[in-house]
Amino acid sequence: MTSLEAVSTYLPPTVPVTDLRESLGLSDQQVRRFTRLYGLNGICQAPGESETDLLLAAAGKLAILAGQEHRVRYLIRAKGLRTTAPYPVSPLLQVREKLGLRHAQPLAVADHGCATGLLAIDVAGTLLAADGDPEALALVVAGDKTFTRFSQWVEDVSIMGEGVVAVLVGSGARDRVLGYEALIIGREDGVIDLDADGAREAKRIYQDAIAEVIAKALDAAGTTVDGLRLVLPHNVNRVSWTVAAKNLGIPRERVFLDNIERTGHCFCADPFINYRSACDLGLLKPGDRYLMTSAGLGQSFAAMVLEH
Known part of the structure; x- marks a missing residue:
């Protein structure tokens, strides 16, 4: 069974949103919306x-990896x-070399937007199951560099x-994946950018789609909302999750939103950032079931139920 053997994070220093007003071209109204409402x-x-x-800063915190590099397949x-980088630079190959992962096959997964992190865990588990070696591991690295203005914000959203x-994936007993589901409601032309029409459509379907994919993941895991100790969402904004929690019948205090105010929306790394924080705060006990969930541009949605 797919398991999260270890999760580490690297969170750079926090910059106040008010300091980003000029670089992002934010109006006073937008600054107020992002800070006071979102x-x-x-x-x-x-x-x-x-x-x-x-x-490398995140992977370097995986103490369990030291001396086990040969197991990372x-x-x-x-x-x-x-x-995520200008051609011909390959951050992934640079990470592989620096970490000494000579036995590891490098690959990337994309096109699920900010839901790709959960997809990568599922891909890792599938590859390890087919590999047949119970000692084999996969290392997933997630999060992006905002090196263009396009990647720095989603207008009036986040x-x-x-x-x-950095997430070390294995087939052990730690944080076992009980159920995973993904849902993509894409356009026929393949466009993922949020133009005016796309933004309206995304807003219209968002809550129903996130509820649908969560329900399917819970069903695959053989549990219900009441069986969840915690929800670890993507940090898109506070409003969207306040509404989603109410729609799903999840008590607000079970949705971990503590990081929104200090990290922003860190692409597909968010659920794992929230996992690390929740564990450090002692919010998850052995046997607790919890939900990771994300949504991405292109109307991609994902949910994963795990047992601590």
């Missing part, structure tokens, strides 16, 4: 660090953005942070 008071940014630097890059994670 709860996005600060965004973690690392202007002096490359994507490779960020990913796959190095998987979960990309919230299709392009502001993107540069927090990253």
